Every structure is written in C-alpha cells, then in structure tokens.
Amino acid sequence: MEVKNNNKPRALILRTAGTNCAYETQYALEKAGADVDLVHVNQLVKEKGLLGPYHIFVLPGGFTYGDDIAAGKVLANQIRHHILDELKRFIDDGKLIIGICNGFQVLMKMGLLPGVNGKEAYLTGNKQRYTLTYNDSNKFEDRWVYLKSSSNKSVFVDDDSLIYVPIAHAEGKFVAGNREDIDKLDKSRQIVFKYVDKDGNIANYPWNPNGSSSNIAGVCDSTGRVLGMMPHPERHIDPTQHPRWTREGLKSEGDGIAIFRNAINYIRRTFST
Known part of the structure; x- marks a missing residue:
C-alpha cells in the first residue's frame, strides 16, 4: 500500500467483518x-x-465476527497469532494504539491491556486477570454517559477532564480477578476514565451503564501509549452531535475530539512529522 508522504501523522484503522465505526473514526482522526x-x-x-510506516493503530467499534464466541475474541486471536510481533515493535517504537468499544474488547481478550507494572499478559504468558463481560442490566445499553479522567498517564487524555460521549454495547462491564487486581491498576495510574454523573461524582446505574468495577470506562497499558475505552469519542466530534445542542447551545467542538488531537500532538512532538 502506498502511504502519503506529506509529513502528517499516519493512522491505520483496522477493518474486518462486523466493523461498523471505521468511517466515524477516520473523520475524527x-x-x-x-x-x-x-x-x-x-x-x-x-x-x-x-x-x-504508521504512527497510530486503531481498532474501532463494531461487532467483529458477530461476537459469536465472545465480544472481540475472534479478532483478538487473529491478531495475536499473526501480527503480535509487529504490534510489539510498534509499541516499542513509541507509537500509539487505541481500541474503542469492540476494539477495547479485542485488546483485552488478546492480553495487550491492561498489563500492570510492564507485565502485559501477551509477554509473560500469565493468566489474564481482567476482562470485559456482560452488562449488569443483561441488555444492550445505548445511551450517553459522562466520563471523568482519573489519571494523566495516557497520552490520549487530558488531566481532570469531564467529557460527554455515547456508549453502545452489551459486554462492557470491566471486571478483575479480585479487588487487589483493581487496586494494582489504580496504584499504577492505568485507570484512565471512570463513569460519573453530570457533576463528576461516582454513581451507579444508569451513570455507570454496565456495572464496571470501580466505574472503570477506560484503561491504558504501562507505557500510557495503548488506550482502551468502551464509550465512543468518535461519535462526538462536531458540536451538533450532542443530543441536546438545540436546547443547551453549541459548544465550539465535540468532547471526543480532544482524545484524537492529543494523539496527533504526541506523534508530532515525538516523531517531528
């Protein structure tokens, strides 16, 4: 494939059977x-x-391979068995990976996320201690949620930000083997986003739409350069995508664009594109 040479950061969005958010993510990037x-x-x-040649590898939302085994599992195995070494080099080179919704599920199922203290499951062969499973509501949740950043470890995320973005998933509940595993993530500052209410406070359903442990909505790896999140920032790029913009007025831009802009700015600083 011929890649354009105009000194812009380069992003590759992965597609396969069931991917359905690729174009929205392309627009955002x-x-x-x-x-x-x-x-x-x-x-x-x-x-x-x-x-x-790329700087950002993106696993977008969707229902890859129909989620027939488990959400993201088939694509996770495909990546793990065929391009894992390339992904390892990609990360070691200082580049970025983001998985959104189904993409987050893929990163979790292949063991790339979350990893604690530099020990990703794919590197150590350790038993996977974290996963994403069925929502507590036992139904597909399609609603807008508030997210508050709980760490500035990830290069994608602004410190102390509160954003409003949609979710659309049936298997988005973040769980761990035990409470100690959650505490390890918290201590290593890898919990990037938490579900909160409109005032930024930790709250239960429907603010936490799936029952995730500690209201976890997104995590990063030990480098801060691999991010996975269940909500869809690519669906709130323009201010008119806000569900109540006609009543509350237009912002200058949608809340989700900051995540993609932070990624681009990091690449420009690091690789002088």
Whole structure:
C-alpha cells in the first residue's frame, strides 16, 4: 500500500467483518490532523511490515465476527497469532494504539491491556486477570454517559477532564480477578476514565451503564501509549452531535475530539512529522 508522504501523522484503522465505526473514526482522526487508511485485517496479515510506516493503530467499534464466541475474541486471536510481533515493535517504537468499544474488547481478550507494572499478559504468558463481560442490566445499553479522567498517564487524555460521549454495547462491564487486581491498576495510574454523573461524582446505574468495577470506562497499558475505552469519542466530534445542542447551545467542538488531537500532538512532538 502506498502511504502519503506529506509529513502528517499516519493512522491505520483496522477493518474486518462486523466493523461498523471505521468511517466515524477516520473523520475524527482526519479532523485532528492525521492521514488515515482503512486496512482489512487480511491485508495486514498478508503484507508483513505494512504497519511500519504508521504512527497510530486503531481498532474501532463494531461487532467483529458477530461476537459469536465472545465480544472481540475472534479478532483478538487473529491478531495475536499473526501480527503480535509487529504490534510489539510498534509499541516499542513509541507509537500509539487505541481500541474503542469492540476494539477495547479485542485488546483485552488478546492480553495487550491492561498489563500492570510492564507485565502485559501477551509477554509473560500469565493468566489474564481482567476482562470485559456482560452488562449488569443483561441488555444492550445505548445511551450517553459522562466520563471523568482519573489519571494523566495516557497520552490520549487530558488531566481532570469531564467529557460527554455515547456508549453502545452489551459486554462492557470491566471486571478483575479480585479487588487487589483493581487496586494494582489504580496504584499504577492505568485507570484512565471512570463513569460519573453530570457533576463528576461516582454513581451507579444508569451513570455507570454496565456495572464496571470501580466505574472503570477506560484503561491504558504501562507505557500510557495503548488506550482502551468502551464509550465512543468518535461519535462526538462536531458540536451538533450532542443530543441536546438545540436546547443547551453549541459548544465550539465535540468532547471526543480532544482524545484524537492529543494523539496527533504526541506523534508530532515525538516523531517531528
């Protein structure tokens, strides 16, 4: 594949059967200043080294392979068995990975997230201590939620921010093996986003739409350069995407754009694009 050479940060959005948020994510990244290519997983598997010229690897939302085994599990195995070494080099080179909704599920099921103290499950062969499972409501949740940043460890996230974005999932409940595992994540500052109410306070359903432990909505890896989150920032890029903009007035931009802009700014600082 020919990659444009115009000194813009380059993002690759992975597509496969069931991906349905690729174009919204492309729009968000392009608006933030990236060149974006949509690439099918089969092409990435076939053309070794294809990922090399890119700076950001994106696993968008959707229902890959119909979630037939478990949400994200089939794609997670495909990536793990075919391009894991490339992803490891990608991370070691200081580049960025983001998984949104189904993409977050993929990163969790393959063991890339969350990892604690630099010990990602895919590197150590350790038993996976964290997963995403069925919502407590036992139904698909489609609503807007408030997220508060609880750490500035991730390069994608502004410190002490409160954003409003939609969720759409049936298996978004973040759980761990035990309370100690959650405490380890908290201590290592890898809990990036928590579900909160409109005033920024920890609250139960429907503010926490799935029953996630400690209201966890997003986590990063030990480097802060791999982010997974269940809500969809790419669905609140323009201010008119806010569900109540006609009553509450227009902001200058949607809340989700900051996540993509932070990624682009990091790449520009790090790689001088």
